Amino acid sequence: MSEMTTIDPITLEISWTRLISMVDEAAANLVRTSFSTIVRECNDYAVVLTDAQGRLLAQSSYSIPSFICTLPLTVRHFIAKYGDDGFKPGDVMITNDPWLGTGHLPDVNIAVPIFHKGRLVAFAASVAHVPDIGGRLRSPSNREVYEEGLRITPMKLVEDDAPNETLLTIIQDNVRVNAEVMGDIWAQVSCDRSLAQRLGEFLDEVGIDLTELGEIMYARADQAMREAISNVPDGEYFNKAAIEGSDGDIVLKCRVVVQGDEIAVDYEGSSAQVAQAINVVPCYTFAYSAYALKCLLAPDIPNNDGSFLSVSTTAPLGSILNPRFPASVGARAMTGHLLPPLIMGALSEVMPGNVQAAPGSPLWAVQLAGSHEGKGFATTFFLNGGQGASEGRDGIPTLSFPSNLANTPIEVLEARCPIKIVRKEIRRGTGGEGRWKGGDGQVFEFRIVADAPVTVSFMANRTDHAAPGLNGGSAGAPGRLLADGKPLDPRLVSVLPPGTVLRLETPGGGGFGVVGQP
Numbered sequence: 001m002s003e004m005t006t007i008d009p010i011t012l013e014i015s016w017t018r019l020i021s022m023v024d025e026a027a028a029n030l031v032r033t034s035f036s037t038i039v040r041e042c043n044d045y046a047v048v049l050t051d052a053q054g055r056l057l058a059q060s061s062y063s064i065p066s067f068i069c070t071l072p073l074t075v076r077h078f079i080a081k082y083g084d085d086g087f088k089p090g091d092v093m094i095t096n097d098p099w100l101g102t103g104h105l106p107d108v109n110i111a112v113p114i115f116h117k118g119r120l121v122a123f124a125a126s127v128a129h130v131p132d133i134g135g136r137l138r139s140p141s142n143r144e145v146y147e148e149g150l151r152i153t154p155m156k157l158v159e160d161d162a163p164n165e166t167l168l169t170i171i172q173d174n175v176r177v178n179a180e181v182m183g184d185i186w187a188q189v190s191c192d193r194s195l196a197q198r199l200g201e202f203l204d205e206v207g208i209d210l211t212e213l214g215e216i217m218y219a220r221a222d223q224a225m226r227e228a229i230s231n232v233p234d235g236e237y238f239n240k241a242a243i244e245g246s247d248g249d250i251v252l253k254c255r256v257v258v259q260g261d262e263i264a265v266d267y268e269g270s271s272a273q274v275a276q277a278i279n280v281v282p283c284y285t286f287a288y289s290a291y292a293l294k295c296l297l298a299p300d301i302p303n304n305d306g307s308f309l310s311v312s313t314t315a316p317l318g319s320i321l322n323p324r325f326p327a328s329v330g331a332r333a334m335t336g337h338l339l340p341p342l343i344m345g346a347l348s349e350v351m352p353g354n355v356q357a358a359p360g361s362p363l364w365a366v367q368l369a370g371s372h373e374g375k376g377f378a379t380t381f382f383l384n385g386g387q388g389a390s391e392g393r394d395g396i397p398t399l400s401f402p403s404n405l406a407n408t409p410i411e412v413l414e415a416r417c418p419i420k421i422v423r424k425e426i427r428r429g430t431g432g433e434g435r436w437k438g439g440d441g442q443v444f445e446f447r448i449v450a451d452a453p454v455t456v457s458f459m460a461n462r463t464d465h466a467a468p469g470l471n472g473g474s475a476g477a478p479g480r481l482l483a484d485g486k487p488l489d490p491r492l493v494s495v496l497p498p499g500t501v502l503r504l505e506t507p508g509g510g511g512f513g514v515v516g517q518p
Contacts, residue, residue: 015213019058023058026195027062030045030047030187036184037412039187043405046067047191047195048068049122049123050072052123056071056303057214057217062404068291069286092158095152099282099325102284104331104332105135106130107130110126110185111125112189112193116210130180130184131184132176132369135148137456140491141277214304217306219306223306225310227261232350234259235257235258236258240252243334243338245271251270252335276328277328279328280329281322286313289313290308297354333365334363337403337461352471358476360462360467364506365459369454369455372417387438387439388439389432389434389509389512391436393436394436394439397441398506410424413446419449422501424443424445432476433469434472434510434512447500448501452498456502462476466510476507479506482503
């Protein structure tokens, strides 16, 4: 490792902030040039810069938390396939393999090798949730990955500046809205190439060695993270939670082991994998575990490869958090987003001022597909429940956590798909009680105005099990879904006729602390 005194602190800080600026600029390019609302409006994307070994150097400021850990790992899978000398200027790699990417097929990962003075020095990489990937609509009811759409194993989308026309044709011919999908993919390519250009200009200007800069940043982040872990008492801390499944409750168990300057999360005892799309691949399990610990221990430390060297996770093969292929995983967020509150609950006794109660809806999503006036459409949008309360602060209503996905504006939804919004309002009184109150959920009601039946699927947690409170706080209200006033099972794909009114009531967040106690 390079000596930490080789680059002076001022140069280091300026270089670091410039790397962040480059990645943020590339991310802005992606948002501006993307075709789908899921990138432009919902924030479901990330952009990162890695070194030549695939280690995270810098990430875009609005990245989805899970992508921070998964996208560099995807770059390392590209390196493992093609070797250090298997890349040329003009190459573009692509994959959406759940086990090698972000955990489900709709997220397309794209990476571009960056050369400087004839030497591979870095990779620019992005991931974005495309509006459709073929197969059945994303739903918990899917039973294996083959139902969930087109799986692209790691390959070159562009090789030596020549597009892979066969692959492009396969993608276009197997998705419902090919113009939007291909538009987003090429927006990612443009984004990555713009980052590569900016990095080359930066290296020409400052004459710094990127490998050395990275080693210094990794070492400092690792040291700071280890110091934060050392302040937590050594020991084993436990928690468990139940979530609704199609055939009964599914149990998540965690054991958080703190030993010196390292922390490990073991999920032994969690339910076995299921024939539903709520299984979570290991990279996603690690990502949301590491994110929770980063929030608790060292939220201000820059996110780079060194931030996570002291963190590890394990889950038994064949369990819901480490399923065997070809398990269905399209709705993996319904389980994975519950890991941060699970870990926070385990550490609540030793870190009461840092944790927060469980959020009302880690993620609610609606997928609509069909045709209207002779034209096909496929749309995904998200809804948020109430944030969990924490010591000294009430939970915020309708706030996304642990992800940072945004609500799609009403005007955009009505312009992009044949629905009419009837009602959108805060669901008052649904946050859990406590010394600090959980955030309220929301009511979202819309009418289908297509001229043909519409296929609808949902991802909706906490309809049976409400978000629990913490440290004496009470649970928030559970959510529910209604179609024309009658309960609708969110775990099934439904085909609904024109005129149907859907009402979604997202859950409230858990309360924190006992009411009346100082």
